[in-house]
Amino acid sequence: MHSIDLAILLIRLGVGLTFAAHGAQKAFGWWGGPGMTGWRGAITSMGFRPVALFAALSVLAELVGGLMLAAGILTPAAAAVLVSQSIVMIFKVHWPHGFFSSKGGFEFPLLLAVGAVAVGVAGPGQVSLDQLIKLEPTATVRAGALVIGALGGLVSLAVSWLAGRTNPAKTS
Numbered sequence: 001m002h003s004i005d006l007a008i009l010l011i012r013l014g015v016g017l018t019f020a021a022h023g024a025q026k027a028f029g030w031w032g033g034p035g036m037t038g039w040r041g042a043i044t045s046m047g048f049r050p051v052a053l054f055a056a057l058s059v060l061a062e063l064v065g066g067l068m069l070a071a072g073i074l075t076p077a078a079a080a081v082l083v084s085q086s087i088v089m090i091f092k093v094h095w096p097h098g099f100f101s102s103k104g105g106f107e108f109p110l111l112l113a114v115g116a117v118a119v120g121v122a123g124p125g126q127v128s129l130d131q132l133i134k135l136e137p138t139a140t141v142r143a144g145a146l147v148i149g150a151l152g153g154l155v156s157l158a159v160s161w162l163a164g165r166t167n168p169a170k171t172s
Contacts, residue, residue: 016070023063072128080149087153
């Protein structure tokens with residue numbers, strides 16, 4: 001194994017499993033997480049509509065996308081989904097608190113996003129399920145997936161903003 005493949009594997013495992021753990025907190029209430037009922041309440045307070053759809057999509061993005069990134073399977077899609085989720089986390093939740101995590105800032109989700117982008121750009125490396133099944137997307141496909149993921153995050157933010165403008169009483 002080359003050192004670059006080891007580095008990518010470590011990034012995939014660290015970023016992917018961290019996302020998956022956060023998804024499990026939301027889905028199952030593990031490790032002090034809110035569980036789906038609590039998470040739907042949080043999604044409601046953030047102004048996303050329809051609540052059930054956005055709650056499910058965010059949990060799936062983190063839990064399934066994180067596991068996919070860690071395993072290195074359909075890596076461009078996994079990275080794109082995690083970038084989308086990161087954009088929403090950064091701008092909807094953490095941005096008002098500044099940079100540092102100690103104040104609830106966007107430092108941590110930004111680092112997760114950078115890790116997902118790095119894997120998305122580089123590919124999953126030799127130690128991955130993509131390599132095992134010979135799935136080797138071009139650099140253009142990998143970059144395109146990341147752009148689509150970023151656009152997905154921006155669209156989600158726009159939907160939330162528009163829902164808050166049309167139903168202001170429901171976002172408080």
